Amino acid sequence: MSTNSTPTSNKITKVAAANIAVALVVICLKYAAYVVSGSVALYSDALESIVNVITAVAAYVAIWMSAKPPDSDHPFGHSKAEFLAAMFEGAMIAVAAVLIMIKAYNGLVEGVTLEHSVLGLSINSFATIINAIWAGVMIKWGTQWRSPALVADGHHLFTDVITSVGVVIALILALMTGWYILDPLIAAVVAVNILMMGYRIATESMSRLMDQAASPEIEARIRGAIEANGIGALQAHDIRTRQAGRALFIEFHLVVPGSMTVDDAHAICDRLENSIEKSIEGSEVVIHVEPEYKAKPEDSGAVPL
Known part of the structure; x- marks a missing residue:
């Protein structure tokens, strides 16, 4: 099937493909951090990264579809497919938030045992640095090329960075004070934070689907x-x-x-x-x-x- 082969469309498609690869690397690192430490907070970080992979794939498909030229059924093109991907991201973020809340509740009720926490924090911090750099790249290029899917993914990743930093700080405090209850509590905070981000992405995409005016x-x-x-x-x-x-x-x-x-x-x-x-x-x-x-x-x- 033919697609629009403009230089900008090609660049956006390549970045979207690279985004899937980055998401896969980060989820492997964060899940390893959770496995070695047993931390509920690190689990919440790893779970959000699963959402990153799913939404990265959705964004790639939407960008591929939006690059298709107009046809008899869609004389104005397929550009709105990117907004649908951004709305899908918002929904998936909400699902992740609910799953994290469940894990945090179980941690509060049953208690948490932390092991090899320093190693887990180190792995998680490395993954966070990767995400921070890539989020900046996605937002910059997505804004420059006017790609809603790239911008939405970039903001989602930036939220992941913020929550990861919060997780690391909270776990350091828990290890220093012995208050391990901080671990599931910070996981709950992470869940609320990403739920708010999902709501913002979904509402912005809905506005643009309703033919929002230019800036x-x-x-x-x-x-x-x-x-x-x-x-x-x-x-x-x-x-x-x-x-x-x-x-x-x-x-x-x-x-x-x-x-x-x-x-x-x-x-x-x-x-x-x-x-x-x-x-x-x-x-x-x-x-x-x-x-x-x-x-x-x-x-x-x-x-x-």
Whole structure:
């Protein structure tokens, strides 16, 4: 099946594939840390890493699907598949939180015995460093390439880093004080923290599935491109945007003199479309041409030309 082979799409797909490999390495390290120590808190960290693997695979599939070109059934493309992956991540994080809560409760009731804790903490800390570096890479590249799936995975991993640091600190305190009850308690805190992250990812993805507008920074760039390249027209108004994965759909009305020929108006539209689509990668522009009596007051948000 053919896919969109733009350089950005190829880069995103490669990063998504690498994300699966990183997640597998980290889960092996964290599970080893739990096995050697018997810590419920380290178990909670390892369990979240299982979710990382599942969501990494889901993100890869969604990114592959979103790169497919438009077809007769999906004339606007498949970009929203990335938002579905982000929502799936939110749901899986919630499942992990419940499982961790169950393990923490059992630890509180039955007690916890910690063994080889220093070795377990060392292994876990190494895995955390890997996650921290990779989370930063995912968020940076996902934001730069406007990939919701990469950004969601990056924030998820960053949450994993924060909770891992908390786990390490709590276990050190438990070992120093002998208060081993801190181990299941910190696991419960981890569960609440990742549950909140899952809720945030799911709600943000739902908002974008409902055609959320572009950011103010992107809208300012659109207006700037219209002002710089709309020479010959009179005004642009009713500028609307909707984000669909990496695709950004832009439409507006362009007011031209009533005496202007169709050829001249079309030339202005071509110039505006090329300028905006070159400035904002992944954008698709639709312009509706109107005669001058359709102009709107400037306080309505219209762009004078």
